[in-house]
Amino acid sequence: MLAVVGPSGSGKSTLLACLSGLETPLRGSVMIDGVNMRGLSPQRSARHRRGRVGFVFQSYNLLPALTARENVSLPARLARRRADRKTVDDALAAVGLLDVAHRRPDELSGGQQQRVAIARTLVVEPEVVFADEPTGALDSVAGAGVLSLLRDRAAGDRAVVMVTHDLAAAARADRALVLRDGKVHAELHHPDAEALFTAVERAAAPA
Known part of the structure; x- marks a missing residue:
C-alpha cells in the first residue's frame, strides 16, 4: 500500500492519473x-486497465440513471467478469450500504456515493487499486472502515496506491511519497502521522 501526500498543487492527482493509465505522461514510462x-x-x-486496474475517483463518477447495485456491477460486466447478485451485494455490505442498493446516486449522500464508488472498484478484484482521496467525503467511522478494506486489499500480489490529505490515513500505508512541485520530495517507509506531517510541512515551506 503506497500513499501519496503533499501540499495542494504538488501533482498528486496528476501522478495518480498517469500511473493508472488515465493520462499519458510526456516522458518516461508506466509499467503495469x-x-x-x-x-x-x-x-x-x-482494455488493459479494465482487466487489471481499479480507480476510485474523488468525484465518484457514478452513472445517475443506475441504482447503487447496478453501478457496482457495471465494471465487472464491462470486463466480462462474473458479478452475480450475491457478489455485488457482498461488496455493498462491506461498505455498509446494502440497505440502499436500490437507490440512485441523487438519492444518496456524498459519503454514500463515495462508498458505492469503492464497492464498484473492489467487486472486480483488480490487481492494483488507485484511489484519489477515498475518505475525503466520509466521517471518521466510515472512513476507518474504507481504509481497512483498502488495507486488506493490499496483500499478496495486489496493491493499493492512494492519494490523500489525511495523514492518519496515509500512516496506514507501507510506504509514502511526499510530492512537491511534481517531484518526490521525500519517501517514508512504514510512516507514522507525525513523520508525515513533518515531511509535508517541509515540502510546503518556501524553497
Missing part, C-alpha cells in the same frame, strides 16, 4: 504487469 501503458493506443489502454 509488464506492459508499458505509454505505448498503448487509447483502446488497448482501456
